[in-house]
Amino acid sequence: xxxxxxxxxxxxxxxxxxxxxxxxxxxxxxxxxxxxxxxxxxxxxxxxxxxxxxxxxxxxxxxxxxxxxxxxxxxxxxxxxxxxxxxxxxxxxxxxxxxxxxxxxxxxxxxxxxxxxxxxxxxxxxxxxxxxxxxxxxxxxxxxxxxxxxxxxxxxxxxxxxxxxxxxxxxxxxxxxxxxxxxxxxxxxxxxxxxxxxx
Numbered sequence: 001x002x003x004x005x006x007x008x009x010x011x012x013x014x015x016x017x018x019x020x021x022x023x024x025x026x027x028x029x030x031x032x033x034x035x036x037x038x039x040x041x042x043x044x045x046x047x048x049x050x051x052x053x054x055x056x057x058x059x060x061x062x063x064x065x066x067x068x069x070x071x072x073x074x075x076x077x078x079x080x081x082x083x084x085x086x087x088x089x090x091x092x093x094x095x096x097x098x099x100x101x102x103x104x105x106x107x108x109x110x111x112x113x114x115x116x117x118x119x120x121x122x123x124x125x126x127x128x129x130x131x132x133x134x135x136x137x138x139x140x141x142x143x144x145x146x147x148x149x150x151x152x153x154x155x156x157x158x159x160x161x162x163x164x165x166x167x168x169x170x171x172x173x174x175x176x177x178x179x180x181x182x183x184x185x186x187x188x189x190x191x192x193x194x195x196x197x198x199x
Contacts, residue, residue, distance in 0.1 A: 024055055024172060027057065034051040043071075045165060049069055054067045070082065086165050087164045089179065095157045103126040137193050153181045162185060
């Protein structure tokens, strides 16, 4: 019984991957070698693991990569494998790092969260950045409002890329929706930030 269930699961997985590959090709995206830089960024966001598949392409004239990544955690008795996927979209310039993630009681207990002028934003998101002035410049009111309308979006500026992540394997509709939300972030980064902080 367990063997039959396992074979059925593998067959469903193969069918899902084939269907996803066909949909990806329709958008002009293609399988690509894993980008070591993106795998390193993912390892810093989660834990050291291994990249699985990567696809590259274009979105609104900017290069993009979608990476699936696996890592394991252990409590000393059991080990669990986690699947995540990362989407990276090129920015016009490289910018200093900043991470905006969903806030939680656990996150509040550790580290320094930058408080901004919107209380609703502060309650929903955590901002990690070494330079509070830069964080305030990036997260101006229009961008904070955009984030409040896209509460599931978590992102990081890593060099010349905006990176977003979610748990589990990716589906093309989810990636397209997140790309639209990420484009909204990019569109709301003030021009003076690109000019004054960009390299």
